[in-house]
Amino acid sequence: MSGIEIFPMTEENYKTVAAAAKENLAEAWSAETYFRQLSNPNDYTYLAYLDGEPAGFLSLWYIAGEVEINNIAVSEKFRRKGIAKALFSAAWKDIPNGSSWFLEVRQSNTAAISLYEKMGFEQAGIRKNFYSEPTENALIMVKKYQEE
Numbered sequence: 001m002s003g004i005e006i007f008p009m010t011e012e013n014y015k016t017v018a019a020a021a022k023e024n025l026a027e028a029w030s031a032e033t034y035f036r037q038l039s040n041p042n043d044y045t046y047l048a049y050l051d052g053e054p055a056g057f058l059s060l061w062y063i064a065g066e067v068e069i070n071n072i073a074v075s076e077k078f079r080r081k082g083i084a085k086a087l088f089s090a091a092w093k094d095i096p097n098g099s100s101w102f103l104e105v106r107q108s109n110t111a112a113i114s115l116y117e118k119m120g121f122e123q124a125g126i127r128k129n130f131y132s133e134p135t136e137n138a139l140i141m142v143k144k145y146q147e148e
Contacts, residue, residue, distance in 0.1 A: 006090040009045035017057045024073035026133040046090050048083045058087035069103035104138035116141050
């Protein structure tokens with residue numbers, strides 16, 4: 001979709017990332033935590049805008065050839081507009097080929113699971129009672145990166 005712009009998290013926009021997290025995630029990190037990530041050399045956090053308005057973000061760590069997706073959220077009014085795919089595409093361009101990508105997703109979040117499967121993630125296990133508010137299992141999903 002046109003109008004989507006992706007930017008890395010910076011000192012100028014980390015509060016926007018934190019606000020998006022608070023709006024969309026029950027267990028959101030604080031603005032201070034996102035600010036500390038700016039000095040983490042393993043952190044890759046991206047902020048998506050649609051037509052100039054903050055629409056979502058993706059936060060991940062790249063360590064020793066593996067990617068752990070910490071958080072991804074798209075604001076409700078921007079869902080189903082290609083934001084998540086654009087965020088992942090930006091990350092895939094920045095992370096070397098051959099990486100394994102890991103994430104956890106609420107077992108009840110069928111829309112996210114379907115999206116991840118369409119992007120090549122596969123279910124690899126379950127983390128019992130991983131989430132709170134409410135307590136719920138997480139599906140562990142993995143993708144072996146291949147250049148698209």
